[in-house]
Amino acid sequence: MKIVLDTNVLVSGLLTPFGSSGEIIRMVSAGKLVLYFDARILLEYQEVLQQPKFEFNKEHIDMLLDFIQQYGQFVSTEPLTNSLPDPDDEPFLEVAVDRKVKCLVTGNLAHYPRSSRKGINILSPSEFLDFYRRKNEDTEPLGEA
Numbered sequence: 001m002k003i004v005l006d007t008n009v010l011v012s013g014l015l016t017p018f019g020s021s022g023e024i025i026r027m028v029s030a031g032k033l034v035l036y037f038d039a040r041i042l043l044e045y046q047e048v049l050q051q052p053k054f055e056f057n058k059e060h061i062d063m064l065l066d067f068i069q070q071y072g073q074f075v076s077t078e079p080l081t082n083s084l085p086d087p088d089d090e091p092f093l094e095v096a097v098d099r100k101v102k103c104l105v106t107g108n109l110a111h112y113p114r115s116s117r118k119g120i121n122i123l124s125p126s127e128f129l130d131f132y133r134r135k136n137e138d139t140e141p142l143g144e145a
Helices: 007-015 020-029 039-049 058-071 087-099 125-139
Strands: 002-005 034-037 103-105 121-123
Touching: 002 007, 002 087, 007 020, 007 039, 007 125, 020 058, 020 125, 034 039, 034 058, 034 087, 039 058, 039 087, 087 103, 103 125, 121 125
Parallel strands: 002 034, 002 103, 103 121
Antiparallel strands: none
């Protein structure tokens, strides 16, 4: 499934690996989800993850970013026609809209007003996991558990 992952979900997943965000990070690393990103998103991931307050291991951050670059999908996009309340959120929605991903997963739903979503599912981590499970149940062949 194609998704865009807001930085706050990535950070949350690393800080609380057994929560909803952590489960999403594991799904990405297992290849169940494909992250879509652009240069601005990747730079934001790097800048935020390297903040001293998180105390993440630099080598681990580098490995995670390398993984995202190798197994994710890098894209170039067009700007949105309408601005978002926080311009720093615009790259995430631009990528989601441009590639018609299934979901943009964020901990900041209020940053993406309904009028700006352009048909993209914008979900919290727990909402996304419910959505993902429902989608997989709907597509599971008959007779399989």
